[in-house]
Amino acid sequence: MQCSRTVTIVILAIISRVSSLSFDAERQGISTSGDHKFIAPNFTNGDQRGPCPALNSLSNHGYMSRNGVVSFRESAAACIRVFGLGEDIANLLAIYGALFDGNGTYYSIGGETPLVKTGPSPFNTAKGLSNSHNNYEGDASPTRCDLYLCEEAFLLRLEYFIALYNRKAKNSDAGYDINVFFDHYKARRNNSIFTNPFYFSCPFNLIATAGAYSFSPRLMANHSAEHPDGRLYGEVLKSFFAVSGAEGDFKYKEGHERIPDNWYRRSLLAPYTLLNLLEDFSTAARRNPNIVAIGGNTGQINSFTLADVGNLTFGAYNTRNLRKGNNFACFAFQFFQAAPNFLETLGFIVFALVDRTFLTFLDAVGFNVSRTLSCPTLERYDVIALKNFPGFNRSLNDNKQ
Numbered sequence: 001m002q003c004s005r006t007v008t009i010v011i012l013a014i015i016s017r018v019s020s021l022s023f024d025a026e027r028q029g030i031s032t033s034g035d036h037k038f039i040a041p042n043f044t045n046g047d048q049r050g051p052c053p054a055l056n057s058l059s060n061h062g063y064m065s066r067n068g069v070v071s072f073r074e075s076a077a078a079c080i081r082v083f084g085l086g087e088d089i090a091n092l093l094a095i096y097g098a099l100f101d102g103n104g105t106y107y108s109i110g111g112e113t114p115l116v117k118t119g120p121s122p123f124n125t126a127k128g129l130s131n132s133h134n135n136y137e138g139d140a141s142p143t144r145c146d147l148y149l150c151e152e153a154f155l156l157r158l159e160y161f162i163a164l165y166n167r168k169a170k171n172s173d174a175g176y177d178i179n180v181f182f183d184h185y186k187a188r189r190n191n192s193i194f195t196n197p198f199y200f201s202c203p204f205n206l207i208a209t210a211g212a213y214s215f216s217p218r219l220m221a222n223h224s225a226e227h228p229d230g231r232l233y234g235e236v237l238k239s240f241f242a243v244s245g246a247e248g249d250f251k252y253k254e255g256h257e258r259i260p261d262n263w264y265r266r267s268l269l270a271p272y273t274l275l276n277l278l279e280d281f282s283t284a285a286r287r288n289p290n291i292v293a294i295g296g297n298t299g300q301i302n303s304f305t306l307a308d309v310g311n312l313t314f315g316a317y318n319t320r321n322l323r324k325g326n327n328f329a330c331f332a333f334q335f336f337q338a339a340p341n342f343l344e345t346l347g348f349i350v351f352a353l354v355d356r357t358f359l360t361f362l363d364a365v366g367f368n369v370s371r372t373l374s375c376p377t378l379e380r381y382d383v384i385a386l387k388n389f390p391g392f393n394r395s396l397n398d399n400k401q
């Protein structure tokens with residue numbers, strides 16, 4: 001039994017590797033015309049766009065509802081079909097959106113809208129991804145501002161985009177690869193520590209941070225016969241981030257994220273799965289150990305203090321072992337898995353209303369991750385270790401409003 005499972009895993013890994021090295025223009029080409037032509041959002045009519053460039057582009061091209069109010073099923077399906085995202089991570093992200101920032105089934109990819117209600121009163125509207133600080137949206141994002149630095153933390157800030165863009169020589173063959181993005185994370189984190197008195201790296205949304213940095217090189221790259229494993233160059237990056245104009249004269253237009261013409265996604269036989277994401281995060285953490293420091297500023301800039309990870313996890317992890325092997329990936333996933341229970345204890349979501357099939361799904365994915373990465377067992381955690389961080393406390397209050 002164990003042997004046949006191992007054989008299956010090896011065969012799937014070989015298929016995935018071979019598929020990532022072959023290119024099929026017909027299957028991988030993504031239409032940007034006809035039903036899928038770009039139509040800019042109509043904000044005065046209530047269309048919603050928010051912090052995620054990929055979801056914004058999917059709505060702009062009609063791969064999911066153009067008004068930006070989506071069910072978790074349609075958004076997961078669109079991410080799988082258009083970007084080659086793995087089913088596991090697509091469903092987890094989409095269900096999280098619906099659970100924390102929507103009504104359990106639907107969510108807004110932007111702000112509040114009367115189309116997503118959590119109760120009978122017109123005032124019971126869900127917050128949407130734009131207002132999801134520390135349950136989804138976090139500090140030190142690639143191109144978005146920290147919440148306590150700018151009011152509108154869901155908008156792109158050109159200064160950060162240009163810093164990212166300038167990380168790569170225009171003609172470099174490798175383009176914007178995963179190392180470029182995680183180096184940018186290191187710089188963005190330092191920038192937050194030096195400018196945001198309330199900077200906080202929240203354990204519950206580390207997976208969203210990992211995705212925010214790995215998804216561009218892994219999922220927005222263009223594929224071709226010459227580069228079947230995909231390359232992300234400047235023009236494609238600009239298009240997905242709603243930036244236009246020549247170097248030195250870049251302009252950002254809110255909500256205008258576009259899938260580029262003649263863009264070819266990764267092969268669906270080699271989807272980017274949760275395990276791929278966790279492996280990328282582990283590799284990045286080994287390369288840049290600072291990015292695994294959990295903690296935050298204590299109310300003043302440049303006052304970064306480590307959280308007591310030992311107390312937080314009842315000894316399952318400590319600051320030193322967090323840097324070893326796959327431990328940081330395990331830690332990030334286990335806190336992601338714990339987030340619904342944590343938010344329920346605080347009364348932010350009513351777990352009884354949550355679809356039980358999701359919980360079964362989350363358990364199955366968790367079992368697979370723990371076994372494959374040989375994770376330490378996290379039986380309990382105590383957020384008292386986070387209470388000294390004003391960024392953590394503020395976000396809880398924000399979420400309560």
Ligand code: HEM
Binds near residue numbers: 054083129211
């Ligand atoms: C249902 C699936 C998805 C959901 C619910 C989702 C949600 C989010 C959220 C809440 C953020 C803000 C995170 C933060 O500020 O730290 C974000 C950022 C981001 N997402 Fe997504 N996302 C999804 C799928 C994708 C896909 C498929 C891609 C790539 C093709 C992607 C690319 C990005 C990028 C690059 C950012 C960072 C934006 C920036 O700060 O510059 N996302 N996403």
